[in-house]
Amino acid sequence: MTSTLKISGLAYAYPDGYQALFGVDLDIQRGERVALLGPNGAGKTTLVLHLNGILAGGVGSVEVAGLTVEKENFQEIRRRVGIVFQDPDDQLFMPTVHDDIAFGPANMGVTGDELEARVSEALDLVGMAEFSDRPPHHLSFGQRRRVAVATVLAMRPEILVLDEPSSNLDPASRRELADILRGLDITMLMVTHDLPYALELCPRAVILSGGVIVADGVTRDIMMDDVLMKENRLELPYGFDPRNVPA
Amino acid sequence: MPSPHQHGHDAGERLFVHRHTRIHSLPAEVKVVAMVAFIFTVIATPIEQFWAFGVYALMLIAVAAVARIPATVILPRMLVEVPFVLFALLMPFFGTGATVNVFGVTLYQAGLLAGWGILIKGTLGVVCSILLAATTPARDLLLGLERLKVPQLIVQITSFMLRYTHVVGDEMNRMRVARESRGFHATGIGSWPVIARSAGALFIRSYERGERVHLAMLSRGYTGRLPELTPYTTTSADWTTAMVLPAAGLLIALTAWWIQK
Incomplete structure (x- = not known):
C-alpha cells in the first residue's frame, strides 16, 4: 500500500546558508492523524513548505500518495496537499468567503455547477454555510480559521496540513474546531505547540528537533516520557496530566 | 445613509447604496463604458452653450432618480471636488483682455468662462462617478474592468x-x-x-x-491568473439601456456645436 505521505532523507539549507533540516524521514498512512511537535526553530515550518514544493532544492524526496513532489507535478501536488496557514488573513485573500473557497478548485479547472457544489460541500463541513457571501473581515477569528480550513477542503486533498490550528482561538472556538477536525474523514498532519490539542486529536505524534525526527510514536506515550519531553523543550501546561485524559 | 439592507462597510462597499433598480442590475463594464463615453461628450461640448450643460445635469438627475439615489447621498460626496473648485474660482481674477465689473470687483471675461468650464465639466464628471460607485459594488467594478481587458495585474x-x-x-x-x-x-x-x-x-x-x-x-494552485468565478452574461439589452445616456449626450454635444457655428 502506498503511503499518503512519504518523506525520505529530506535535508534543506536556506540560501543564506542556514540549515534547517538534516535528513527527515516520515511515513504517514491513509486516515492517520499525526501531530508534528517541536520547539521553535526546530524546522517545522520548513518541513511543511516542502510538502507542496514551495521550498525545494535540498536533498531527499517527498511523495504524496505515490506522486513525487517536483516541478512537473506541482499543480496536482497542490491539490493533494491542503495547507492551512496560521494566520487566516494570509489565507483568505479573495473578496468573499465563497470566492475564496472557489479559488483552489477553480485553479484546478473545476467550473460551473461542480465548482458551486465543491464550495457548498466545504462550507457545510466547517459549518459556515450561511456566511458564503460575507467578506472575510466581517467574520470572527474562529470563523475565519474555519473558512481557511474549508478553502483547502474544497480541493479534496489527500492530506490536510494544519499550522498551529488552535492558536489565538478562544476556548469555545478551539473546541468547535476540534469537533470539526475530528469529524473529517481525511489524513491529517498537525503542527502545534498545543499539546493537549495534539493528544485530543492525534493518536500519533512525531517530534522534530534540530532538523531531524527524534521521536515517533503514540502521542500519549511520548507525552509521558519526561526525559524526551524535556530534551526537546516540550512542556505540558500547568496541571495537565496525559494519564488523566480518557483514551 | 440608512438603506433597506446594507451589506457591510468595506473600503469599496461604503460607497455602494443597495437598491434593486435597472441601473444597479446593469453589468459593471457596461456602466463604465457608458459613463466614460458620456463624460467625453460633456468635455467635447463648447462651454459657451450654457443650456447644454443644463440638459446634461437634468440627464444625470434622471439617472439618479431611476437608480433611487437621493440628493442626500450625492451632495455630500461632491465635496471631493472642492480643491478643484477653488482653482476654478481663482481663474477669473487673472488674465488679459476684456473685463467685467461685478460688485466693484474686476473680473476677466476669458477667465470667467474658463473657470465656469472647469467647474461645470468637473462637477458633471464627479456626479457621474458618484452614481457609478453608488450603483456598483467595488468587487463588480473590478470584474467589469477585467472584462474590459484592463491588465489582470492591475485588477x-x-x-x-x-x-x-x-x-x-x-x-x-x-x-x-x-x-x-x-x-x-x-x-x-x-x-x-x-x-x-x-x-x-x-x-x-x-x-x-x-x-x-x-x-x-x-x-492552492495559483499560476498568475485569478480564475473567473462568477459566470456572467451581458445582453444586448444591457448595452442598449446603458448607451441611452451617452447617445443623448452626443446628440446634445452635436447640437451645441451646430449652434456655436
Whole structure:
C-alpha cells in the first residue's frame, strides 16, 4: 500500500546558508492523524513548505500518495496537499468567503455547477454555510480559521496540513474546531505547540528537533516520557496530566 | 445613509447604496463604458452653450432618480471636488483682455468662462462617478474592468488593496495604541521621526504579509491568473439601456456645436 505521505532523507539549507533540516524521514498512512511537535526553530515550518514544493532544492524526496513532489507535478501536488496557514488573513485573500473557497478548485479547472457544489460541500463541513457571501473581515477569528480550513477542503486533498490550528482561538472556538477536525474523514498532519490539542486529536505524534525526527510514536506515550519531553523543550501546561485524559 | 439592507462597510462597499433598480442590475463594464463615453461628450461640448450643460445635469438627475439615489447621498460626496473648485474660482481674477465689473470687483471675461468650464465639466464628471460607485459594488467594478481587458495585474492589485485595507488599518491602529500606551503623544514636528519609523515598520509588516499571502495562493494552485468565478452574461439589452445616456449626450454635444457655428 502506498503511503499518503512519504518523506525520505529530506535535508534543506536556506540560501543564506542556514540549515534547517538534516535528513527527515516520515511515513504517514491513509486516515492517520499525526501531530508534528517541536520547539521553535526546530524546522517545522520548513518541513511543511516542502510538502507542496514551495521550498525545494535540498536533498531527499517527498511523495504524496505515490506522486513525487517536483516541478512537473506541482499543480496536482497542490491539490493533494491542503495547507492551512496560521494566520487566516494570509489565507483568505479573495473578496468573499465563497470566492475564496472557489479559488483552489477553480485553479484546478473545476467550473460551473461542480465548482458551486465543491464550495457548498466545504462550507457545510466547517459549518459556515450561511456566511458564503460575507467578506472575510466581517467574520470572527474562529470563523475565519474555519473558512481557511474549508478553502483547502474544497480541493479534496489527500492530506490536510494544519499550522498551529488552535492558536489565538478562544476556548469555545478551539473546541468547535476540534469537533470539526475530528469529524473529517481525511489524513491529517498537525503542527502545534498545543499539546493537549495534539493528544485530543492525534493518536500519533512525531517530534522534530534540530532538523531531524527524534521521536515517533503514540502521542500519549511520548507525552509521558519526561526525559524526551524535556530534551526537546516540550512542556505540558500547568496541571495537565496525559494519564488523566480518557483514551 | 440608512438603506433597506446594507451589506457591510468595506473600503469599496461604503460607497455602494443597495437598491434593486435597472441601473444597479446593469453589468459593471457596461456602466463604465457608458459613463466614460458620456463624460467625453460633456468635455467635447463648447462651454459657451450654457443650456447644454443644463440638459446634461437634468440627464444625470434622471439617472439618479431611476437608480433611487437621493440628493442626500450625492451632495455630500461632491465635496471631493472642492480643491478643484477653488482653482476654478481663482481663474477669473487673472488674465488679459476684456473685463467685467461685478460688485466693484474686476473680473476677466476669458477667465470667467474658463473657470465656469472647469467647474461645470468637473462637477458633471464627479456626479457621474458618484452614481457609478453608488450603483456598483467595488468587487463588480473590478470584474467589469477585467472584462474590459484592463491588465489582470492591475485588477488583482486593486482587489488585494480592497481586501487588505482593513487588515493594514487594524495593524496601524494597534501600533498607534502600543505607541501611546508607552506615553507617546504626537505633538508637532518633534514626533515625526517616531511616526516615520512606525510607517516604515508598517511597510515591512505589510510586505511580509504580502509574501505570506503569495505562499498561500501558490499552495492552492495559483499560476498568475485569478480564475473567473462568477459566470456572467451581458445582453444586448444591457448595452442598449446603458448607451441611452451617452447617445443623448452626443446628440446634445452635436447640437451645441451646430449652434456655436
